Amino acid sequence: MILIVAEHTAGKLAKATLEMVTAARESGREGPITLLVLGQNVAAVATEAAAVADQVLVADLPGLATYNAEVWAAATTQIAQEGEAHTVIIGGSRSGREYAPRVAVKLDAAYLEDATKLSSNGAALQAQRYTYLARVTETVEADGLVVVTVKPGSFAPAAPAGAAGEQYDVELTLPAPRVEVTGKSVEKSSRVALTEADVIVTGGRGVGSPENFSRYVEALADNLGAGVGATRAVVDAGWRPYAEQVGQTGKTVQPKAYIALGVSGAVQHLSGMGKSKNIIAINKDAEAPIFKVADYGIVGDINEIVPALIEASRK
């Protein structure tokens, strides 16, 4: 079987999970696509998971209330061994990249990291990944039992396929974790997270100033119920937090609409948003590289065009 460890937050299945299901469907590997839901009070997540998977294994336990690398690695390993999984897919989130190598070691499996594409080459699982500052796309492959992490935003979210999968409760023996989270301070934002957003409005250096960023980028995003993104130039200038950076050294996103305001379209930015379904660019330079990937483009000054867009979107 193909075992996917579901990602979820606040009782909802994360988009990253749907992306991993697509990765599994495209991998060419055989066997049922099985989603493993680890957590506490995860009945609603399991129901959502069943809509896209052949089967769902649910471990609803107090010991899984909060993420811990040792616990997640032990739980995933147990289930992979019991179910004789030949492929284990884990999200390339910070936590996924923390526990996935542990799973590979425990299973004595090959480990493919940060896959942006999956396919089969005979018995081998083939993955593509970026290397050399995303200027090179490398193809790697491994036979037999493989653990893969999938780069968030690299695959389209899976749509439900046929009848809902069966759900099964599973028993687990969990280790006592050696590392404990002793404090947490959560940045509050009412905006949709970048990796979950269907629409993203991104501002680049061409926006002009942090004040303009709020006036134009945030205002348009709020009217559209969109996420807010930024280029590295804007983050490096201290206008916006790193969490909003899109690109090779930031987040990879694939929204239905990506609106780029004053973004030149450097290769490192494109590698993080180039797969967006519709790219809409506004830039005063008709030669800006962003127009090479844009589906719709307006050559003009942000200061004139964006206020009109904000007004139109308010209506």
Ligand SMILES: Cc1cc2nc3c(=O)[nH]c(=O)nc-3n(C[C@H](O)[C@H](O)[C@H](O)COP(=O)(O)OP(=O)(O)OC[C@H]3O[C@@H](n4cnc5c(N)ncnc54)[C@H](O)[C@@H]3O)c2cc1C
């Ligand atoms: C190792 C490495 C990693 C990197 N990682 C990332 C990354 O993850 N993400 C990322 O974004 N970058 C990344 N970069 C940086 C990248 O190379 C670019 O420097 C950066 O993306 C440029 O940001 P920008 O488009 O905001 O700025 P600029 O390139 O300065 O472009 C500003 C644009 O705004 C336009 N403009 C100016 N004024 C107006 C106006 N009034 N109205 C309309 N348009 C206007 C200009 O014509 C121009 O095209 C990385 C670079 C390196 C070397």
